[in-house]
Amino acid sequence: MVNGSRKISSNLQEGPTPVNEQAAPGRVGDVRRRNLSLVMDSIARTGDAKPSRAQLAAGTGLTKAAVSSLVADLVESGLVSEVGLYRDGERGRPGQGLELSSRRGVVGMEINVDYLAVGLVDLGGNLRFHSTVESRNRGLAPEKVMERLGSLAAEAIAAAAAADISILGGGLAVPGLVDEQRNVVLSAPNLHWEHEELNPRSLLEDAPLGVRLSNEANSAALGELWYGKGQPDFLYVSGEVGVGGGVIIGSELYTGPGGTAGELGHIVVHPDGPACSCGGAGCLETFAGQEAIFEAAGIPEGSLGVRTELLLAALAAQEPRATQAVHDAGRYLGVALASSARLMDIEAVVLGGHFAVLAEWLRPSLLSSLERYAPGLLDPANLTVSVLEHSGTLLGAAGQVIRSVIESPFEFLLASKLA
Amino acid sequence: MVNGSRKISSNLQEGPTPVNEQAAPGRVGDVRRRNLSLVMDSIARTGDAKPSRAQLAAGTGLTKAAVSSLVADLVESGLVSEVGLYRDGERGRPGQGLELSSRRGVVGMEINVDYLAVGLVDLGGNLRFHSTVESRNRGLAPEKVMERLGSLAAEAIAAAAAADISILGGGLAVPGLVDEQRNVVLSAPNLHWEHEELNPRSLLEDAPLGVRLSNEANSAALGELWYGKGQPDFLYVSGEVGVGGGVIIGSELYTGPGGTAGELGHIVVHPDGPACSCGGAGCLETFAGQEAIFEAAGIPEGSLGVRTELLLAALAAQEPRATQAVHDAGRYLGVALASSARLMDIEAVVLGGHFAVLAEWLRPSLLSSLERYAPGLLDPANLTVSVLEHSGTLLGAAGQVIRSVIESPFEFLLASKLA
């Protein structure tokens, strides 16, 4: 069977101008942009070790001359600072230690259903100030919530001033779907918000980089990536009021083409399961969401804190309904994770939120479920609990701004040179 | 609640040399590498329009001077050729049309359970020669299969010689998990192969770029991307003997950290479902795999072609068992796609293989299942059938080599300059 020359169409739109763009052309100056980022990233990764220029040259593959020139720019802009000499008993001239400036910081903020939180993170990743207040935000008007958050942010600003830290920008995590470009909360069902423009900029008027809006589960996943165990590939499972997730692949957040990836809570784990708030049926959330667990365990209505205490007490007392509820949640979480592992080739899972609290009781049924539905696919040692507790989301929200500086310091240099 | 300066550990290993590498430093020469690729990609996307240097300059954002210099290198290496003048009735000097050379080609090859296939694809994406032979490869020794494939490849080599096409390399797709770095088939259960070293290089001794091994479902997905409808984000569902999948995100294949992503066939669609060959239970493959459908439809054992004919006849005759079998397959495929859409934010699906053949009968139950489990998430218009029929895998396998040239022509220039 031999065809003649068969024409296969190319994948592009036709139009008056047949050449279509997309990638920007490489300019000579791009090389420096990249190397500035490389050097900054290298300093960030080296963390406490405070590398010298010579060590950076060895680590990056750049020449000493190039590193010197790059570091000079970074120091001048204030992003990097020299921290005294390096003396390790070796022969030779000692080097100047370098670190990401501890006098530049980013404010991480979080709006959740039951509380507000604010933290100040310096470029080196140190949490320099942290404050949380309880706040029943469900159903509250966004303006009201932003007002409360504003006074909390003011505390962080004062703390920064006291520690002589200049605030570059902020990150604000919310439990919902956001449009990061236009700073709009598209939908936050658990707050009863729908298409709200928050104007987060107003929280930090003077910050040159503004305030970046982000999703809570995604931020928690990024916090775990940058300030937690630091594995490059994992699925973060966020069990707040809903069941969410953040997918980290190759040290990057996977958001999917439309920005809504990681909706672990709405994976179908039983085709004959009950209807879900999303309009579907048999979703994981109907078996393993906070509300579902409380209900199945027979915990009466009340505040989250009280109900959690009651549930933990019931589990400790080995009450059958509670034990069964958590067992089932673990089993169905196992089904969802088995499917996820198959589809996305996920090899590690980090449990956060409610699942972190219940981890001890969930783990047995979760592991046996994984073994049943995807034997050998996920090593139990790679199923861990978040180490950041309640600051993970905060750190991730701030970290996104810090990362953006590390990834394109040149843009920052430009801006600070103009100012 | 205010903590003092709390130290958060950075994500890095400690060691004797505290600076760790990873990204290569940017050199001045990188700019040209990138722009060579940009220009080549621009020519490739423009396809039949055969752009002039001036049009490329407008499209890429480079200056005419830079484009001229870049095109000169590409033409000298033989990757790009000038195809006469451009005369469109406008005033002014006409431009020289440019295209990816039709005298450079790549051989695409496919080993599947029931057949072998070979095709010759030129750089412009035209299938210049195509040949398929039936071959019962299940259980056959790899050496034997490679021998048969070799004689088929010889036909393609002869066809290339006749058309004065120089073969740059080849791509070989197999229905199994492969290690692309070391050219090893790790596992191809449907062929009964386990850790086989194929030495694909021997199929095309003289090709400078060698032969690249790849997975069949992934290659089919890439074929669909480059030579099909050309959507940038979709899930390709491959229903060959097993149920596989290929995930395309942002015009790139998503393979996951371990290279095994897209295993749609082993998503759990019913927690109480039957045991699966993978060791799990309730997998999609147990409801929608070829074997499962034939069995449920009551089609007796036999060759794939005969069974398919029988099934289609039974469906046309509206026999209840066949209708029900295909209905169920569609329903469970819907469950798997609903979960996939939620987890990976997939907005389009392309059905291939068996599912393309059965699409007409599958579609109703598949759509109603999607509507039940993920209402509104996947537009029915975005659920399409592969347009490439049996050459998709072939085109994808060859396309990977063509893409590698488009993405780094500089490396190719170097190699051809040395030779």
Next chain:
DNA sequence: CCATATAGTTCAGATTGAAAACTAATTGGA
């Protein structure tokens, strides 16, 4: 036949990293 328009080339200028030579600062042994 020449004004106009478009394609493509040539050349000076700027940016930037590599390589090598040089200066700076420290240790250890004669």
Next chain:
DNA sequence: TCCAATTAGTTTTCAATCTGAACTATATGG
């Protein structure tokens, strides 16, 4: 005490490569 050895960092020269502007080449149309 002082100098050789060693390591850190800077200066200088050079090559790669893009931009921009001027220039050449080739078409159309009145």
